[in-house]
Amino acid sequence: MTVQLYIFQPLVTNSARVYQALLEKGVEFEPIVLGPQTMSHLSPEFLKINPRGQVPAMVHDGKALAEGMCMQEYIDEVFEGPPLRPADLRERWRMRVWQRWAENDIGRALMMINWNRIMPRMRGQRSPEEMKTFARSVPDPDRRRSWMNAAGQTTPAVQIEESHRRVREGLRRIERRLSESPWVAGEGFSLADIDLFHFVGFKSVWLPDWILELINEADTPATVDWIGRMEARPSTIEIHARTVRPPRPPQAA
Numbered sequence: 486m487t488v489q490l491y492i493f494q495p496l497v498t499n500s501a502r503v504y505q506a507l508l509e510k511g512v513e514f515e516p517i518v519l520g521p522q523t524m525s526h527l528s529p530e531f532l533k534i535n536p537r538g539q540v541p542a543m544v545h546d547g548k549a550l551a552e553g554m555c556m557q558e559y560i561d562e563v564f565e566g567p568p569l570r571p572a573d574l575r576e577r578w579r580m581r582v583w584q585r586w587a588e589n590d591i592g593r594a595l596m597m598i599n600w601n602r603i604m605p606r607m608r609g610q611r612s613p614e615e616m617k618t619f620a621r622s623v624p625d626p627d628r629r630r631s632w633m634n635a636a637g638q639t640t641p642a643v644q645i646e647e648s649h650r651r652v653r654e655g656l657r658r659i660e661r662r663l664s665e666s667p668w669v670a671g672e673g674f675s676l677a678d679i680d681l682f683h684f685v686g687f688k689s690v691w692l693p694d695w696i697l698e699l700i701n702e703a704d705t706p707a708t709v710d711w712i713g714r715m716e717a718r719p720s721t722i723e724i725h726a727r728t729v730r731p732p733r734p735p736q737a738a
């Protein structure tokens with residue numbers, strides 16, 4: 486049985502959510518790092534594995550899988566190891582609601598803010614024209630638009646401002662949820678904790694300083710406590726150890 490996991494570095498958001506699920510289950514796997522810097526996620530070889538040209542993607546016994554949330558459930562079903570989904574069906578429902586929200590709402594808002602922040606660094610020595618040529622080769626039309634906007638630094642300010650608003654409101658929602666039960670879905674650790682942790686990027690290079698200032702003992706004690714418990718998990722320690730940390734991007738946006 487072999488598992489290869491295709492990821493980006495730094496190990497955050499979509500890549501980290503599946504990486505941590507594999508670690509929590511104790512599955513042996515080979516991580517393969519692709520990079521937006523080298524555009525290797527758009528190579529013909531990788532497009533055979535995931536035609537959308539996105540990570541994470543996993544090859545299990547020669548068969549390819551994509552889409553992080555579906556891969557996590559697959560991992561939990563197929564491999565031995567501690568369950569990552571609650572047995573209680575109401576908690577399982579809550580887990581999925583929060584996984585989707587982490588990915589599609591607060592995660593997307595942060596992605597919008599960060600993508601625009603890090604693009605000048607990612608672009609390196611390449612000219613804006615060269616970046617646009619890369620962006621045009623992105624297979625998914627939504628992703629293509631967002632690459633083009635970030636590459637040309639033309640994302641409308643109103644979209645960035647709306648993303649900031651959603652993050653601020655989202656942090657309050659997280660605090661309310663974690664005041665009601667120790668873990669996101671309820672009484673036990675689950676995939677929802679992994680996802681919220683990585684999509685918000687608590688304590689990672691991903692998070693701009695202005696967000697870190699909103700999370701503190703006085704205003705968000707339940708969130709601070711949960712972050713401490715997440716940080717103490719052996720799988721989180723391993724993820725941090727395997728993350729290649731680039732210099733922190735400028736904090737302006």
Ligand SMILES: N[C@@H](CCC(=O)N[C@@H](CS)C(=O)NCC(=O)O)C(=O)O
Nearest residue numbers: 498499538539540541552553554628
């Ligand atoms: N719906 C996909 C989204 C994956 C995704 O957005 N991956 C990012 C990296 S975090 C990516 O590959 N970005 C490159 C691109 O979209 O061009 C999933 O859930 O796995």
